[in-house]
Amino acid sequence: MGIDKEFVMLADAVIAGKHIEAGDLTSKLIDESVPPGEILENGLLPGMDVVGKRFRDNQIFLPQVLISARAMKASMKILEPLMVGSGHKMKGTALLGTVKGDVHDIGKNIVSIMLQGNGYTVIDLGTDCTAEKFLSGAGQHHPDVIGLSALLTTTMVYMKTIIDFLRSQQVSIPIIVGGAPVNQKFADEIGANGTARNAAEAVELITKLMSERKEN
């Protein structure tokens, strides 16, 4: 079987959410000496791209995304150790966290998966994150973008505290915000560099912000 056919099969396994199949296909490609970066680029990313677009267009919903994410993770678990030091260049690094007081992480986790599925490194600070935690994360990992998530209307106001604090500490990295109650008006009001309505749009936004940074 041709390598291209196997890439398509891997993408299909991710789209269908078949995690065992995704893991097996990844191992097989590795056995055939295909570089891990190529497996990511030609198998996983095209698969997650389809998942992201279908999610954005309301053709599929959370459960299917979560199942696809599990399949992608099964493959990444095999690829990641091999990619370290392989010279494969990731697109950039995103530092993500759910803000203080909010224990919801479904949205953030989906953005995380979509970003990884699009070739970004993701540092996930988890839930209930304070401004200080974002600052130390930024200092330690030098991300290209910081993403704040809040699902509750009662915690979204804390996003402004975090942005104000990070800016006061001379952190100039773009900061984006997301979550069910967040809209563009709110993002503008609190001085965020952007927001997106869903995970697929978040990836597009981050890609745009990074290319703008490179141009400057």
Add this chain to the structure above:
Amino acid sequence: MPLLDLLSRKPILFDGAMGTELQNRGLAVGSPPDLWNMERPEAVGQVHLDYIRAGSQVIETNTFGGTKSRLERSGAVELADRVNSSGAKIALEAAGKMAAVVGSVGPLGSLIEPYGDVSKEDAAAMFRKQVEMLASSGIQTILIETMISLDEALIALEAARSAGASEIGVTMTFQRSGDEVRTAFGESAADCVRKLEEAGASFVGSNCGSGFEDMMLVATEIRRSTKLPVLIQPNAGVPTVENNIVIYSGSPNGFAEFVRNVTKLGINMIGGCCGTTPAHIAEAKRVIDSL
């Protein structure tokens, strides 16, 4: 007396928000409202009283986050029993003979397998434990609310029944998806209420969401999909932030208009979710009294 015995020609009026109302009274943003059952019981009791004075016939316990799973995440898991027993006591005392009390049960805040790490058995056990605490503290009617997954709602319903609750309502949160309303998990409102009815819910409905307008669509869809009594509790619109304060755009007058419209659909019970206040409930009462 069972809650549903209150049903009559006019809708039953529930209360408005608890969490955002406690924030209006000093609860720090990011702090779990449920812990005020121990720290500031008089403030929680006062919110209940304010709603009853405004016209609420039914109030909800301040126990939305009273499952082990949620309290664990805010580092207060050892308080699970007390959150629920204190919450029940405060509400029952405030209600006296003037209002009925329902026990609020919210989502676990964690995904259940196969999408997350919590097993179905553990999820059921956490819901059962919370309802047992509420029931042994004198709460007979349970309201499972803000569910975004039908699976989790059904697990909670079954667990509440096995914990001895005599009446169990389930309200879910839907979002607009084109012309349809669906949960975040993609389930249609019609499907959800039909399955909840089959599974033995005493009443069904919707709470939270993105304001009055979308909730009219949700209420319409639910009403035509079930014969059960329906409870509708919208948010006061989508919040914005001005000067570090979260402002809800849905005014008491807007809520009154919503109550007028939703009553025409044949909705049996109405209350408010995030951002609604005693002023919203007072306006709703004026509308209901005039019917």
